[in-house]
Amino acid sequence: MINIYIESKNRSTPEAVFLDTFLRSLGIDPTAYAIIPLNGKDNLQNARNQFLQNTLEEGVNLIVFDADTSENLGGYASRRKELEEKLEELGSEAEIFLFPNNSEDGDFETLLEETARKDSFSRFFDCFRDYELCLGEEYIHPNRKGKLHAYITSMRLSNTQRKKIGSGYWLFDEDRYWNLRAEVLRPLATFLRKYFCFHSISG
Amino acid sequence: MFNSLQIDNLRGVKHAELKDFARVNLLFGKNNCGKSTVLEALFLISGQSNPTLPLTINALRNHNAFAERDLVTEFYNLDAHNKIVIAVKGDQDRWLEITQIVSNSNTVTLDSLVKGDTAKTGKHYGLKLNYSIGNREKIYSSQIIIKEGDEENGRISIDERYSETIYSQYIPSGGSQSSMYEEFARIVANKKEGAVLEALRRIDPTIKDIQLVGEEILVDIGAPRRLPINMVGDGLRKLLRIIVSIHRCRDGILLIDEIDNGLHFSAMKVLWEVILDASVENNVQLFATTHNIDSLKGLNLTLSQPEWGSLKSEVCAFKLIKKDGNVSAIRYDYPSFNYSINQELEVR
Numbered sequence: 153m154i155n156i157y158i159e160s161k162n163r164s165t166p167e168a169v170f171l172d173t174f175l176r177s178l179g180i181d182p183t184a185y186a187i188i189p190l191n192g193k194d195n196l197q198n199a200r201n202q203f204l205q206n207t208l209e210e211g212v213n214l215i216v217f218d219a220d221t222s223e224n225l226g227g228y229a230s231r232r233k234e235l236e237e238k239l240e241e242l243g244s245e246a247e248i249f250l251f252p253n254n255s256e257d258g259d260f261e262t263l264l265e266e267t268a269r270k271d272s273f274s275r276f277f278d279c280f281r282d283y284e285l286c287l288g289e290e291y292i293h294p295n296r297k298g299k300l301h302a303y304i305t306s307m308r309l310s311n312t313q314r315k316k317i318g319s320g321y322w323l324f325d326e327d328r329y330w331n332l333r334a335e336v337l338r339p340l341a342t343f344l345r346k347y348f349c350f351h352s353i354s355g
Numbered sequence: 356m357f358n359s360l361q362i363d364n365l366r367g368v369k370h371a372e373l374k375d376f377a378r379v380n381l382l383f384g385k386n387n388c389g390k391s392t393v394l395e396a397l398f399l400i401s402g403q404s405n406p407t408l409p410l411t412i413n414a415l416r417n418h419n420a421f422a423e424r425d426l427v428t429e430f431y432n433l434d435a436h437n438k439i440v441i442a443v444k445g446d447q448d449r450w451l452e453i454t455q456i457v458s459n460s461n462t463v464t465l466d467s468l469v470k471g472d473t474a475k476t477g478k479h480y481g482l483k484l485n486y487s488i489g490n491r492e493k494i495y496s497s498q499i500i501i502k503e504g505d506e507e508n509g510r511i512s513i514d515e516r517y518s519e520t521i522y523s524q525y526i527p528s529g530g531s532q533s534s535m536y537e538e539f540a541r542i543v544a545n546k547k548e549g550a551v552l553e554a555l556r557r558i559d560p561t562i563k564d565i566q567l568v569g570e571e572i573l574v575d576i577g578a579p580r581r582l583p584i585n586m587v588g589d590g591l592r593k594l595l596r597i598i599v600s601i602h603r604c605r606d607g608i609l610l611i612d613e614i615d616n617g618l619h620f621s622a623m624k625v626l627w628e629v630i631l632d633a634s635v636e637n638n639v640q641l642f643a644t645t646h647n648i649d650s651l652k653g654l655n656l657t658l659s660q661p662e663w664g665s666l667k668s669e670v671c672a673f674k675l676i677k678k679d680g681n682v683s684a685i686r687y688d689y690p691s692f693n694y695s696i697n698q699e700l701e702v703r
Contacts, residue, residue: 162698162699163699186701188698188700188701189698190698191698195694195698198690198691198694199695199700200691201674201685201686201691201695201702202695202700202702204685205685205702208676208678208683208685209676
């Protein structure tokens with residue numbers, strides 16, 4: 153089994169659902185992997201047994217976390233170093249990918265924003281930028297999570313679709329709203345494909 | 356109490372090591388990962404001088420045959436050249452080695468000559484147990500010898516210099532067939548039957564009382580007459596069996612295979628509350644196997660409540676993974692299985 157550990161609290165988050173949708177879009181058999189939410193990067197040590205168990209069962213552990221930035225005590229290089237040291241301390245084996253592209257600072261939202269259909273919905277993004285400018289310094293911005301949530305909830309969706317949004321189902325499989333073939337997703341695709349080489353991959 | 360266990364060449368386990376036992380230890384893992392073998396190893400080492408125990412562990416698996424080939428089933432890969440070694444560390448370090456005995460006597464009986472069956476005549480086989488306490492300066496020895504063709508009458512010898520100090524009991528997955536009368540009588544003598552009744556009522560509130568009548572345990576469920584305990588449901592009998600066994604094993608070891616057999620998942624929390632309470636009170640170390648996640652969830656639920664919080668360090672679970680006969684044991688203490696269950700991580 154390929155275990156993919158993410159920072160999300162549970163499997164009903166956009167991050168978990170996006171990753172699952174993206175893996176399927178690559179033609180990867182969903183029975184070959186498990187997405188495991190850790191509820192924060194600091195819970196890595198609590199998941200030590202899962203890492204060990206999967207290694208003993210000849211599985212592969214993948215950590216897919218945010219690189220973050222120096223503003224939140226992260227950044228690609230320092231976060232990677234921190235995780236590598238933690239893995240060594242725990243005696244756990246895992247490969248690491250850090251959002252957005254495994255080389256720069258940023259996070260899942262950085263990647264997701266670049267995946268959104270700005271070409272088709274430029275008006276939304278222009279207006280949102282103006283809205284944030286209008287808010288001034290009194291409010292938190294840029295609010296990237298808020299922007300992406302507003303993006304998908306601003307669409308004309310069916311009731312069924314809208315009900316699922318709260319469970320992280322942001323219609324990632326709909327090409328109209330998200331471009332899963334975007335260039336920014338190439339590093340993630342390359343990273344994941346390495347570990348699924350024995351499974352059918354159509355992408 | 357035992358702190359760690361090492362097994363070599365017992366049944367399907369070529370090698371296994373389990374470390375940092377707690378008072379209550381739950382073993383889980385996939386089918387055929389060695390859970391029951393670990394229990395059997397603990398049973399053998401806790402009664403290491405008793406040469407009939409290797410036969411007993413077969414009987415607990417409902418295998419009641421004593422031919423040479425039946426005894427060989429104890430050895431890894433069915434090869435008696437793989438001598439069995441079991442060692443524990445703890446309050447008392449113990450070491451046990453089991454080897455096969457096979458000898459052909461030169462004596463040929465008239466009876467066998469008459470029958471023309473000389474090839475097997477006089478063949479004896481059995482098991483030799485070498486064991487020690489502490490640093491292995493003194494090795495004791497016991498054996499069981501069976502004459503081929505007369506499997507019902509084994510001859511045993513036990514080292515008289517050795518006296519067993521641990522009492523242990525093994526409850527097999529199908530439940531113990533032995534009567535609970537003596538054990539329950541002991542509880543009544545110690546005026547503890549009220550606690551037993553209270554525990555049973557948490558599973559079935561219709562039970563009004565439980566009494567010893569003659570050599571029978573009878574329960575009052577509101578019917579015109581009291582019912583023998585064997586007539587009530589599996590869950591109640593299972594719980595009673597566990598309670599009386601914990602009391603019987605005071606200062607000793609209780610081994611339970613498939614602890615959740617016969618119990619509805621809603622009873623798991625009660626089960627663990629009863630076990631934790633009774634095992635601490637009676638100073639019993641308990642080892643149990645399960646393949647049911649509800650057991651672990653019930654244990655987690657119990658320990659997450661404030662009144663049981665002080666016992667968190669008294670409990671741990673081991674996930675066993677077997678590969679090529681070698682068993683790896685992943686230890687879960689309370690924080691790690693609590694986290695895993697809350698995060699719905701796969702632990703089975």
